[in-house]
Amino acid sequence: MRGLGDLCALGGQRAIVTGAATGIGEAVARRFADAGADLLLIDRDETLLAAVAGSLGARAHAADVTDWDMAERVAASIDADILVNCAGLYPSGPLLELDESHWDRLLDVNLKATMRMTQAVGRGMVDRGRGAIVNIASVQAFRPTAGKAAYAASKAGVIALTQVSAIELAPAVRVNAVTPGPIMTDAVKAAVARAGGSAPLTARRISQVPLGRLGEPDEVARVVQFLASPAAAFVTGAAWTIDGGALLG
Ligand SMILES: NC(=O)c1ccc[n+]([C@@H]2O[C@H](COP(=O)([O-])OP(=O)(O)OC[C@H]3O[C@@H](n4cnc5c(N)ncnc54)[C@H](O)[C@@H]3O)[C@@H](O)[C@H]2O)c1
Incomplete structure (x- = not known):
């Protein structure tokens, strides 16, 4: 029987990580590199992205994930086995004062871009008969707080999108979400x-x-690595909470 460590290894797997220049996305990139994955990292922050990619020997693609055509270009440039949708924004604002640009930008980055990357990269995964996608949602999807109308709605949407993707892309592709608490x-x-x-x-x-x-970013990255790896071969459509128990309180 293969050990759990072996099953979590990502040697030879090609992975795309968005939002990889800082925070949780960077931690995922570092974990994946350590596990042997061949990485394509995407972020709109060109300088920070180049530093992270350079330190990991990864390819860097500086871009805004809301660029609709970018997703197809990236998908065509790599036969990805793994996609992690991590790029995200989390500004707050009282519901009665939200303006259209706040709502649209947050939903575009957090939700629409996740759909678009899933669509573009997932198509190739289905054609090749294998793949794993992990979306970064938030406990705000389950227990929103004041000021987070757009953010919580976007992350609840990410979970719904994860579930529909898991159904539609099965059996070739597994699609899961993680829902971090405060990191x-x-x-x-x-x-x-x-x-x-x-x-x-x-x-x-x-x-x-x-x-x-x-929590620490790497504590999210470890769960993302598990979900992306063969160790989670029978897990799809799940939303894994990583919050130190905060949702229980
Ligand atoms: N930090 C937390 O407590 C927490 C909790 C729950 C969920 N999350 C989620 O985790 C993800 C990462 O958050 P983080 O805390 O690491 O944030 P962060 O700000 O440290 O990192 C986000 C990264 O995404 C990039 N990014 C943002 N908009 C982009 C765009 N339009 N195109 C390309 N790149 C873009 C940023 O440049 C940045 O490098 C987000 O989706 C966030 O909602 C974070």
Whole structure:
């Protein structure tokens, strides 16, 4: 019987990761590289992306994921076995004051681009008879908070899209989502530092987490690697919560 470590290996697998220049996407890229995957990394931040890709020996494609034609160009450039849709935005705003551009931009980046990448890359996966897609949603899809109307709606949409994709692309392609709770990315650390290192919001969020801390990007990346790998061969249409138990509170 193959060990679990062997089953999670990604040697020889070609993987696309969007939003790979920072945060969770970067952590996924680092995990995948460590597991032996051949990587194509996408992000709109050309400078940070080049640094991450350079350190991993990966291909970099600087682009905005909302570019409809970009998805086809990327899909044509690599016979991907794995796609991770991680690029995302999370601005907040009271519902009664949301303007059209806020709503449209957030839904375009978080949801429409996930659909478009799934469509473009998933088509080749179906033709080749194999593939795994992992979408990064959020616990906000299940338990939204004030100010997150557009974000929560976009992530609930990502879960619905994941489920429909899992049905339509089966049996060749497995499609799953992860739903992280609060994760201590560099962007979150910078916000805490700007607030003098004692952001009340962060303290309140930690108090709501039974495990007593925020998560690390790599703790999301490990679950993404599992879902993308042969170890999860019978898992599709799932939404895996990674939140230290916050949804229980
Ligand atoms: N950090 C958290 O607590 C948390 C919790 C739940 C879900 N998430 C989700 O995880 C994903 C990654 O978040 P993160 O916290 O690592 O954020 P982050 O800001 O550190 O990273 C997001 C990356 O996506 C890129 N990006 C944004 N818009 C893009 C676009 N239009 N085209 C191409 N690239 C684009 C950014 O340049 C950045 O590199 C997002 O989908 C987010 O909603 C994060």
